[in-house]
Amino acid sequence: MSTEYYPLDARRAAFEVLQKVELGAYSDLALDTLLKRNRGTDPRDRALLTELVYGILRLRGRLDFALAQVSRQPFARLESAAQQLLRIGAYQLLELERIPVRAAVNETVELARKLDLERLAGLVNGTLRELDRKRDQLNWPPPEKVREYLEQVCSLPKWLAREIMSQLPNEGARSFGEALSQAAPMSLRINGLKTDAAGFKAALDGAGFQYRECGFAPEGLIIEQRGPGGIPGDEEGWYQVQDEASMLIAHLLDPQPGEKILDACAAPGGKTTHIAALTGNRARILALEKHPQRVRLLEQGAARNGCTCIEARQYDLEEFPDFLEIDSFDRVLVDAPCSGLGVLRRNPESRWTRQAAELKVLAELQLKILFNVAPLVKRGGILLYSVCTFSRAETTGVIETFLENHREFDLESFGGQVSDHWQALLDPSGALRSFPHQHDGMDAFFAVKLRRQA
Incomplete structure (x- = not known):
C-alpha cells in the first residue's frame, strides 16, 4: 500500500x-x-x-x-x-x-x-x-487494585507495572502510572550562546505562543499552546527541544570554563551543547558516540547551537579508549544507553517492545562503559552517571556494583551543590531522581555524582 x-x-x-x-x-x-x-x-x-x-x-x-x-x-x-x-x-x-x-x-x-x-x-x-x-x-479496575489499574487504565505491561509497584507506594505508583499515560509537555532550552531569555520570550509572544517557565531548569520553557507557525529562531539555533529533566544534567555536572570534559555517550547532543553553553564555549569538550551517523548529528547540532568548543568523535566505549590519556579529564558525563523507561511518553512504543530481561543486559553495558571511563577522570575529578529510566537494575544496582569495584570513587550528594529549591529533586542519598507526577511533569531521570579521591 x-x-x-x-x-x-x-x-x-x-x-x-x-x-x-x-x-x-x-x-x-x-x-x-x-x-x-x-x-x-x-x-x-x-x-x-x-x-x-x-x-x-x-x-x-x-x-x-x-x-x-x-x-x-x-x-x-x-x-x-x-x-x-x-x-x-x-x-x-x-x-x-x-x-x-x-x-x-x-x-x-x-x-x-x-x-x-x-x-x-x-x-x-x-x-x-x-x-x-x-x-x-466497561469494567475498568478501581484504583485500589493497583496492578490491574496500572496495566489496564494506565496502559503498562505487566512487568513494568511490577517494577513501579516495587519502588513506589500504592498512591505513588498510581500517580506515576497516570502520568506515564499522558502526553509529555513540550519543553525548550533557551540557547544562551545565540539569544537571551527576554529576546526569545518576546519572539514567542509575537508568534502567538503561550508558555510558562520550567519549575527547576532556569533556561527552560514549557510550550502550552503553539502559535500558527513554527517556533521562532529555529534556523538561528535560539533554542533546543529538550525535556526539563535532561536540562538538569549539565547543571549537576557543574562544568567550569577552562576544564577538559568528556561526554562519553553524547548523541544526539542536547546535553553536550548545554555544557558548552554553561561554560560560554570556554571548556574543551570531547563528545564520543558509537554510531557514525549520530556523530554527524552531534556535529550538526553543535554548529546550529554555536558551540565552538566541541570535538565529536566516533568510538564505542565497550572497549577501553586507549587513545585518551589516563587521569586527564576534570569531568566525565556518562549519560548511558538505557531502557528509556523514564521517557515512555515520548517513545510510546517502547512500553510494548521492551522486556524485563533487557534491564540486566543494559545494566551490564552501563557498567562496562563506567569501568572504561573511570581511569580517565583526574584525581579529585567528577564522574557523573545519568539515565532516563527508573529501574533498580540500571540505577542503584549499577552504582552499587561500580563502587564495590572502584574504591577510589566516592558517592557525593548533590545536596551541597544545588539550591534549596532543587532539594525536592534529590533522594535520601543525594542522587537526582525525578518523576513526572512529582516534579513539574518532567521525565523520570536518575543521576549520581561520583568523585575520584585526590
Whole structure:
C-alpha cells in the first residue's frame, strides 16, 4: 500500500505508521518521514495524525482492554490490520471528545474500505458501535487494585507495572502510572550562546505562543499552546527541544570554563551543547558516540547551537579508549544507553517492545562503559552517571556494583551543590531522581555524582 498522500489522509496515514511500528520501525522517524513528504497538508490533519499515532501507542493497553470487552471475537486473536483499525476508532471514541461518534465510526469503516480491507468493515462497524453503546458499562479496575489499574487504565505491561509497584507506594505508583499515560509537555532550552531569555520570550509572544517557565531548569520553557507557525529562531539555533529533566544534567555536572570534559555517550547532543553553553564555549569538550551517523548529528547540532568548543568523535566505549590519556579529564558525563523507561511518553512504543530481561543486559553495558571511563577522570575529578529510566537494575544496582569495584570513587550528594529549591529533586542519598507526577511533569531521570579521591 502506498504512503504517498496529498492531501494527507490523517487516519490512513496513522494506520500505516502504526503498522510500520508493529514491524519494528520507530514511531517518531516514521511519522517525521511521512510529514516531510506531505508538507502542504492542512495543520489540523497533521495534528490529528500525530495525536492518533502517539496516543494509540501510549494507550494501547487501555484501548485493547476496552475493545476486548465488546468484541464478538477474541480481540487478541484478530489480525493486526483489524486491531489497528479498531484502535484508531476506539481512540477517537474514548479519548477525543472533539470528534463526533458518528464521524469516529464512519471514518474508520471507510478507512477499512480505502485500504482494500472490505472484509473487515462489518467487524469494525459492529465493534465500534458496541463500544459506544457500552462505554459507561466497561469494567475498568478501581484504583485500589493497583496492578490491574496500572496495566489496564494506565496502559503498562505487566512487568513494568511490577517494577513501579516495587519502588513506589500504592498512591505513588498510581500517580506515576497516570502520568506515564499522558502526553509529555513540550519543553525548550533557551540557547544562551545565540539569544537571551527576554529576546526569545518576546519572539514567542509575537508568534502567538503561550508558555510558562520550567519549575527547576532556569533556561527552560514549557510550550502550552503553539502559535500558527513554527517556533521562532529555529534556523538561528535560539533554542533546543529538550525535556526539563535532561536540562538538569549539565547543571549537576557543574562544568567550569577552562576544564577538559568528556561526554562519553553524547548523541544526539542536547546535553553536550548545554555544557558548552554553561561554560560560554570556554571548556574543551570531547563528545564520543558509537554510531557514525549520530556523530554527524552531534556535529550538526553543535554548529546550529554555536558551540565552538566541541570535538565529536566516533568510538564505542565497550572497549577501553586507549587513545585518551589516563587521569586527564576534570569531568566525565556518562549519560548511558538505557531502557528509556523514564521517557515512555515520548517513545510510546517502547512500553510494548521492551522486556524485563533487557534491564540486566543494559545494566551490564552501563557498567562496562563506567569501568572504561573511570581511569580517565583526574584525581579529585567528577564522574557523573545519568539515565532516563527508573529501574533498580540500571540505577542503584549499577552504582552499587561500580563502587564495590572502584574504591577510589566516592558517592557525593548533590545536596551541597544545588539550591534549596532543587532539594525536592534529590533522594535520601543525594542522587537526582525525578518523576513526572512529582516534579513539574518532567521525565523520570536518575543521576549520581561520583568523585575520584585526590
